[in-house]
Amino acid sequence: MEKAYEPKKIEDKIYETWEQSGFFNPDNLTGDPYSIMMPPPNVTGVLHLGHALENSLMDIMARYQRMQGKKVLLLPGTDHAAIATQAKVEKVLASQGIKNPRQELGRDKLLEKIREYAENSKATILSQIKKMGTSCDWSRLSYTFDEARSQTVNEVFSKMYNDGLIYRGYRVINWSVKGQSTCSDDELVHVERPAKLYTFKYGPAFPMSIATTRPETKLGDTAVAVNPKDERYAQYIGQTFTVEVGALKPLAIKIIADESIDPQFGTGAVGVTPAHSPVDFLMYEKQKAQNNPIELIPVIDQLGKMTENAGPNYVGLTVEEARARFLDWLKSNNLLEKEEDIAQNVGTSDRFGDVVEALPMVQWFVDVNKTIPGKNKTLKDLIREAVTTGHNGDQNQKIKITPDRFEKVSLDWIDNLRDWCISRQIWWGHRIPVWYKGSEIYCGTKSPEGEGWEQDPDTLDTWFSSGMWTFSTLDKKDDLKTFHPTSWMQMGYEILFLWMVRMILMSTYHLDQIPFLDVYIHGMLRDEKGQKFSKSSGNNVDPLEVIEKYGTDALRLSLISGITPGNDSKFYDEKVESARNFCNKLWNISRYILSSDLENETKPEVKILRSSDVWIIEKFSSLIESTGQGLEKYQFSQAAERLVEFTRNDLADWYLEVAKFESNKEVKAWVLKNILQDLLKLWHPFIPFVTETIWSGMNESKLLLIEKWPERNKYSSGMEDWQRDNHLLHFNKVKEVISAIRNIRLENKIDIKNKITVIARIPESGNPAFKSVIEDEQEIIKKLRTGVEDIQVEISNEILENAYFAPVGDVNIYVPFAGAIDKVAEKQRFEKEVANLEKYISGLERTLGNTDFVKKAPQAVVDKEKKNLKDAQDKVKEIKGYLENLR
RNA sequence: GGACAUUUAGCUCAGUUGGUUAGAGCGUCGCAUUCACAUUGCGAAGGUCACUGGUUCGAGUCCAGUAAUGUCCACCA
Numbered sequence: 001m002e003k004a005y006e007p008k009k010i011e012d013k014i015y016e017t018w019e020q021s022g023f024f025n026p027d028n029l030t031g032d033p034y035s036i037m038m039p040p041p042n043v044t045g046v047l048h049l050g051h052a053l054e055n056s057l058m059d060i061m062a063r064y065q066r067m068q069g070k071k072v073l074l075l076p077g078t079d080h081a082a083i084a085t086q087a088k089v090e091k092v093l094a095s096q097g098i099k100n101p102r103q104e105l106g107r108d109k110l111l112e113k114i115r116e117y118a119e120n121s122k123a124t125i126l127s128q129i130k131k132m133g134t135s136c137d138w139s140r141l142s143y144t145f146d147e148a149r150s151q152t153v154n155e156v157f158s159k160m161y162n163d164g165l166i167y168r169g170y171r172v173i174n175w176s177v178k179g180q181s182t183c184s185d186d187e188l189v190h191v192e193r194p195a196k197l198y199t200f201k202y203g204p205a206f207p208m209s210i211a212t213t214r215p216e217t218k219l220g221d222t223a224v225a226v227n228p229k230d231e232r233y234a235q236y237i238g239q240t241f242t243v244e245v246g247a248l249k250p251l252a253i254k255i256i257a258d259e260s261i262d263p264q265f266g267t268g269a270v271g272v273t274p275a276h277s278p279v280d281f282l283m284y285e286k287q288k289a290q291n292n293p294i295e296l297i298p299v300i301d302q303l304g305k306m307t308e309n310a311g312p313n314y315v316g317l318t319v320e321e322a323r324a325r326f327l328d329w330l331k332s333n334n335l336l337e338k339e340e341d342i343a344q345n346v347g348t349s350d351r352f353g354d355v356v357e358a359l360p361m362v363q364w365f366v367d368v369n370k371t372i373p374g375k376n377k378t379l380k381d382l383i384r385e386a387v388t389t390g391h392n393g394d395q396n397q398k399i400k401i402t403p404d405r406f407e408k409v410s411l412d413w414i415d416n417l418r419d420w421c422i423s424r425q426i427w428w429g430h431r432i433p434v435w436y437k438g439s440e441i442y443c444g445t446k447s448p449e450g451e452g453w454e455q456d457p458d459t460l461d462t463w464f465s466s467g468m469w470t471f472s473t474l475d476k477k478d479d480l481k482t483f484h485p486t487s488w489m490q491m492g493y494e495i496l497f498l499w500m501v502r503m504i505l506m507s508t509y510h511l512d513q514i515p516f517l518d519v520y521i522h523g524m525l526r527d528e529k530g531q532k533f534s535k536s537s538g539n540n541v542d543p544l545e546v547i548e549k550y551g552t553d554a555l556r557l558s559l560i561s562g563i564t565p566g567n568d569s570k571f572y573d574e575k576v577e578s579a580r581n582f583c584n585k586l587w588n589i590s591r592y593i594l595s596s597d598l599e600n601e602t603k604p605e606v607k608i609l610r611s612s613d614v615w616i617i618e619k620f621s622s623l624i625e626s627t628g629q630g631l632e633k634y635q636f637s638q639a640a641e642r643l644v645e646f647t648r649n650d651l652a653d654w655y656l657e658v659a660k661f662e663s664n665k666e667v668k669a670w671v672l673k674n675i676l677q678d679l680l681k682l683w684h685p686f687i688p689f690v691t692e693t694i695w696s697g698m699n700e701s702k703l704l705l706i707e708k709w710p711e712r713n714k715y716s717s718g719m720e721d722w723q724r725d726n727h728l729l730h731f732n733k734v735k736e737v738i739s740a741i742r743n744i745r746l747e748n749k750i751d752i753k754n755k756i757t758v759i760a761r762i763p764e765s766g767n768p769a770f771k772s773v774i775e776d777e778q779e780i781i782k783k784l785r786t787g788v789e790d791i792q793v794e795i796s797n798e799i800l801e802n803a804y805f806a807p808v809g810d811v812n813i814y815v816p817f818a819g820a821i822d823k824v825a826e827k828q829r830f831e832k833e834v835a836n837l838e839k840y841i842s843g844l845e846r847t848l849g850n851t852d853f854v855k856k857a858p859q860a861v862v863d864k865e866k867k868n869l870k871d872a873q874d875k876v877k878e879i880k881g882y883l884e885n886l887r
Numbered sequence: 888g889g890a891c892a893u894u895u896a897g898c899u900c901a902g903u904u905g906g907u908u909a910g911a912g913c914g915u916c917g918c919a920u921u922c923a924c925a926u927u928g929c930g931a932a933g934g935u936c937a938c939u940g941g942u943u944c945g946a947g948u949c950c951a952g953u954a955a956u957g958u959c960c961a962c963c964a
Contacts, residue, residue, distance in 0.1 A: 004926065190961085197964080211964060225964090265963045272964095279962035345961085405891065409959075412890070416960080493959085528899090530957085562900050562912085567892075568957085570899065574913060581926045592923030638901075641911075653928075660922085840908050847907060852944035861906055868907090 001594065001697065005587035007551025011689050015130055018692075023066070023706050025137045026073040026483075034070040035483035036062055037470050037516075038129075038136060039491050039499070040144060042081035043118040044088045047128040049525050049533060049559070049571060050492065052543040055132040056556040057490050057522060057636065062135050063685035064631050065487075067709040073483050075473050076129060076136040078122050080145035082429035082462035083187070087179060087351040089114045089428075102180070107427050114428045118145075131544060133552050133688050135705070142473040144465045145430070152472035153465045154433040154445040156510050160366065161434075161443040163373050165509075166422070168364050172274070172281035173421050175359040177304040179352035181425040182363055184461055185418065186498050188347035188356060195344035199267060199337045200330050202243035202253060207236055209337055211266035213344055214276070215330070216322035219247040219310045220299035223272035225283055228257035230268050246329060247299070247311040254294050258283055276300055276358045298360055319357075364423035364432060364458070372509070382508040383501055384414050391514050397485075399504065402520045402634050403565040406496060413497050422461045429459030467502035470515035480511075489516040492524060493566060520634050523568040525559075530570060546576055553687035554580035560636045560686070582644060583690045586683065589652050590694040593672045600669035606719050608664060613671050614717055614727035616655040619646060620675050621715035627682045628709065640686055647679065654735065678710035830879050837876050844869040 022028040036058050041051055062074040093101045093113065101110050122143070129136065142149060160166040174183045199211045202221070210224060226233040236255040244250045253271075260279075261270055274284035274296040287294050299310040306314040306322045313329075314322045330336040346355050368380045377385075385391055387407055390398030401407045423432060435442045435453040442448045447455065465472070470489075474480040485507070491500060500519060507515035526532055527539045534540065546555045557579035563569045609617075623646045630639025659668050677698065680691045684704050695704035717724055844865055847853050854862055 001923095003924080213964075260962070262963060267964095270964045277962075277964085279964080282962075342963090344963095409891065412960075497959095524958095564901085572899085575899080577926080578912070581924095584926045585924065588924035588927090590923085595923070633903095635903095638903095641901075645911085652924085656923085657928095836908070843907060847945070850944050853906095854944085856944060857906070865907075872908095 001587075001591045003591075005551075005584045005690055005693075007553060007583075007689060008548070010693050011131075011133070011547075011552055014689050014692050015133060018135065018703070018705055019130075019138065021703055021705065023703065024074075024135050025139050026071045027139075029066065029071040029706075031069045031071045033073070033482045033487075034062075034065040034068075035073040035075070035486040036488050036490075037473060037486050038074065038076050038134075039489075039495075040077040040079035040142070040466065040469065041125050042079050042084050043121040043125065044081055044084050045121055046124050047543060049541050049543055051128075052132055052546075052555060053522065053525060053559045053563075054490060054492075055129060055134045056559050057520070059132070059134045059136075059556075059688070060560065060631070060636060060685040061488055061490075063688060063705070064709070066135070066705070067681060067684065067707060069708060071482075072135075073140070074134065074136040075140050075142065076126070076134070076138065077142035077144070077469070077473060078125055079462065079466055080118060080143065080428065082424060082459060083179065083181065083183075083351045083426055084462070085118055086114055086426045086428040089117045092117070102427075111427055128544065131547055131552065133556070135688075140473065140476065140479075144462070144469070144472075148475045149465060149468070149472045150430055151445065152468050152475075153430045153460065156468060156506060157433050157460070157464075158443050158445055159510065165367050165370055165372065165379065166364060167367055168362060170360060170362050171365065171419075171421075172276070172278050172358050172360050173363050174278075174347060174349075174356040175302060175361070176349035176352045176354055176356050177302070178354040179349055179426065180302065182361070182421050182423065183349050183351075183356060184421050184463070186463075187350045189350050190345045191348050191355075192343050192345050195342055195346075197266070197338075197340050197342045198327065198330075199339075201335045201337070202241070202245055202251070202271075203335070204333075206241055206243060206253075208233060208269045209267045210269050210271040211338075212271055213342070214273075214319075214323070215326045216306070216310075216314070216319050217273045217276045217299060218271055219245060219251075219306075219314060219322075219326065220273050220275050220297040221251055221253060221271045222274060222295040222297060223254045223256050223283070223287070225256050225258040225261050225270045225272050226268060227261040227263045228259065230261075230263040232263075233269060246313050246326070247297075248309050251297075252295065256283065256287060256292070256294065258286075275360045278358055281358075281360070296360060300357060300359060302359065302361075304357060363421050364434075366420040366422055368417050368419055368505075379505055379509060380414060380417055383417075383504045384411065386504045386508055386514050387411065391508055391512070397514050399514050399516065400518045402518070406493065406521050406566065410496065410501065413501065420461075422464050423456075423458040424461055425458055427459060429462060430465055432456040432458050432460060463498055463502050466499060467506035468510070470503055470507055471511055484511065485514050486516040488518045488520065490520040490522060493521050494524070496521065521566045523563065523566055525571045526568055528570060528572040530568075533571075541571070550576045550580040551583065551689070553583050553690050557582065557640060557687055561640055563637050565634060582648070583687055585652065586647060586687075587690060587694065589647065589656070590676060590680075590697075592656065593676050594694075594697060596669075596672070597665060598669045598673040600666045600673070602670070604664075604667045604670050606717060608667055609717065609719075609727070610664070610667065611727040611731040612655060612658045613667055614719075614724060615731040616650060616671065616675065617715045617717055618724065618728060619650050620678070621712050624678070624682065624710050624712045624715070631685070643679075643682060643686070647683075651675065651679070674714070678714075680704060681707050681710050830883055834876055834879055834883075837872050837879075841869065841872050841876065844872070 018024065026033065038058060039054060041047060058074060062072050066072040089110075090101050093105075098104050101113070105113065126141075157166065174185065174188060175181075176183055195213045197211050197213055198215055199209050200215070201209050202218075208224065208226075212218060226237065228234070228237065233255065237257050238255065240252050240254045242250050242252050256272070258270075261268065272280045272283055272294070274280050274294065275298040281296075284294055284296055297309050299307050299314075300319060301307050304319060306317045306319070308315050310317075310322065314325065317325065327336065348355050366379070369378050371378055372382075382391070385393070386397070386399050387401065387410055388398070390396065401410070432455070433443060433445060434456045435444075435448050436456065437450075437452045437454070442453065447453060470486050471480060471484050474483055489500075489503075503515040507513055524532065527541075531537060531539060543555060554576050558575040559571070561575060561579065604613075623642060626642050627639050630636070630642065659672070677695075680695050681704065684691045684695075684707075688705070692704045695707075719727075848862075848865060848869060
């Protein structure tokens with residue numbers, strides 16, 4: 001074995017071995033099915049650290065479950081990411097001089113360009129996933145835009161259409177002028193910006209003033225809404241006033257009542273523009289439902305210009321120009337009353353970046369509030385059910401969200417859910433499976449027979465297809481039956497509403513099943529300063545570079561260290577570095593163990609186990625349990641932390657050191673060999689490459705990848721509890737003694753090469769029998785190792801006078817080394833300790849003197865406290881006695 | 888405006904159902920080194936657990952309020 005672990009040399013080779021073994025494919029595995037669908041990365045570019053984190057989490061679970069003997073499917077894939085990809089490619093093309101790609105290239109050519117880009121990006125992404133060591137089944141690789149997935153999209157669309165859950169309607173939608181497409185409510189990013197709030201009157205005779213930040217839209221006003229309880233305006237409700245503001249026709253403004261109007265804000269009266277405000281559109285619909293309709297006048301078009309309706313003075317102007325002109329008109333007519341600066345939240349298009357315009361258009365919508373035929377439930381109900389009572393009230397079909405606080409957030413979101421606009425005017429995406437011929441309309445999975453049918457030019461919202469990811473990917477024979485609902489899903493909180501909820505909607509509607517049993521929400525990665533990673537802030541980290549420098553295992557371990565569900569975490573070089581160091585530590589531990597003589601296949605007899613053996617076996621046994629539990633509860637960080645602690649502190653620093661002086665080679669061989677093998681198994685899900693490499697040096701033919709998870713009972717020592725406890729107690733004392741000796745030596749600057757004379761006694765033996773003199777630290781370790789009696793040494797009065805006394809539990813050690821002892825420092829040290837102890841004692845006494853405590857606290861707690869008190873008092877007595885002698 | 892989260896050592900974070908002396912890693916400082924490992928080991932210093940009040944025999948932990956920071960949602964025109 002090399003002196004240091006060098007990941008670069010082996011990682012690719014190992015991944016290849018795994019892949020060729022066929023065990024990434026569940027068809028080659030047996031056992032209960034366990035499935036994870038990889039959230040498909042967008043084909044807009046390369047993977048970033050967030051993806052690396054996700055791959056680590058998923059792969060840890062997949063490998064752990066595989067070692068549990070399950071038939072594990074981790075299904076990889078990519079997402080065509082409709083708007084995101086088209087926007088990206090258009091930007092690239094623009095930078096190459098094709099300023100207006102849609103017009104200059106046309107539909108087919110532009111799609112060709114995007115496809116080319118997407119394929120490139122896909123190839124890069126897939127190779128990155130492999131680099132991460134992700135154990136996914138490449139034979140089931142999926143793409144949201146491939147044949148099989150598109151087929152499912154058409155099927156589900158048609159089904160929803162036939163169920164009347166998808167409709168085509170004229171409604172106000174979010175329109176990106178820049179992208180020339182709609183956006184759903186969830187694709188908006190709200191940005192705060194300074195704006196001006198203008199207060200004005202439509203005309204001198206109009207009974208009230210209104211306030212607005214968008215004066216130009218007022219050319220399309222058809223109502224003024226007031227709160228019905230507002231006495232100032234109650235008399236006007238129901239009246240219509242005709243005003244002349246320069247629009248094509250005079251505006252008929254009806255005064256309507258609406259509860260949502262805040263009488264305190266502005267003038268308490270709101271100009272209603274049904275065509276250009278989602279809120280106002282709601283009022284428009286409400287009025288219509290109450291048979292008290294108001295008009296709807298679009299004054300802005302899809303290019304962001306004023307329409308004819310806006311009047312001859314405004315038609316063709318941009319909204320900014322129209323605004324200025326309208327304000328001029330208000331001013332010159334003395335209608336503008338106030339102008340104030342306010343902060344305003346505007347919705348911008350997530351992908352194109354421009355402020356969206358609210359426009360009325362004919363679009364396709366998913367009706368979330370309509371009763372599903374034959375079900376007495378709406379889509380909204382289905383989503384709610386899945387996270388509360390369970391699908392159809394079945395608790396086994398309830399989605400568990402970790403951490404659970406996201407359940408509440410989801411419920412709030414569901415309550416506010418409005419009809420989902422699913423049609424987009426971009427070209428990159430699934431074409432809406434609807435065909436028109438004259439007034440005829442056809443919806444189906446394939447184009448209809450006959451001539452003259454024309455398909456709807458629009459494409460579907462990308463989330464419509466990704467919502468089906470958990471089942472559209474399972475198109476192989478029996479896969480759906482075997483792997484759905486999927487076992488576990490992980491995602492960042494930022495796509496909770498965009499994706500998680502839509503998967504629930506699609507799966508419960510289409511399959512009558514929840515999409516996944518468990519969902520784990522992870523936080524976002526931030527840089528050292530807590531800032532988001534992004535290209536624009538220049539702090540982007542390329543996972544491949546990190547891998548190149550430190551190795552994949554180090555990256556994986558650092559990513560999952562220090563994270564807790566749902567909370568953001570910071571990522572920086574030092575973290576990877578220490579993970580890399582750890583991998584190397586594990587490598588060297590193995591190197592050492594494998595270089596020693598391990599010829600023993602049989603478990604040693606209980607009676608020849610030393611206390612250190614019992615100790616490490618017990619520690620390891622509980623490690624098996626805690627690692628498993630940690631993973632079952634998705635406490636990745638904690639599980640890894642415990643593993644590090646065991647590997648580094650317990651195994652390397654204590655057991656291996658002490659074992660160097662172990663005389664019983666057979667015991668050592670069995671313990672070391674077995675613990676090392678099983679430790680590699682525990683570590684494998686986290687750091688697969690280094691563990692597999694070490695493993696391959698021990699087991700020529702078999703892969704660690706499919707080894708069974710260690711059994712705890714293999715490490716039961718088979719001894720009585722009291723016996724085991726004695727061993728553990730003893731070894732803990734040994735550790736204390738060794739530590740104390742180290743301290744003494746260090747503090748007194750005793751060279752390790754000097755002989756230290758150590759004299760110890762066991763107080764409770766009552767009659768200290770001193771036997772031998774021990775020569776140096778390593779000798780001490782050896783002696784201590786074999787039994788307490790061995791370190792009892794003869795002590796003369798002469799030695800006692802110069803003795804250094806360190807109380808360490810029940811074992812007291814005297815180190816006569818007169819010349820080196822700084823008595824003043826020692827005195828201070830002990831006085832401090834006494835002070836601490838006394839503080840502790842007085843606390844305990846207060847507690848124990850409290851009758852309520854004795855009555856109410858559990859007996860075990862009281863007893864423990866009593867024992868603690870006695871121990872502390874004894875210790876103080878001893879130290880005080882020593883301090884007396886010191887004078 | 889609403890909701891949620893966070894606040895513990897210089898930094899990054901643990902702290903399971905309340906149990907009395909609050910932990911780790913990094914960093915700092917000191918020390919060690921023929922050893923499987925300098926990608927190492929040992930040790931020390933460093934914290935009124937944001938603040939105020941409450942519940943309790945007992946609060947970092949539960950409750951209420953305050954402050955700071957962050958995130959999400961939202962139709963103040």
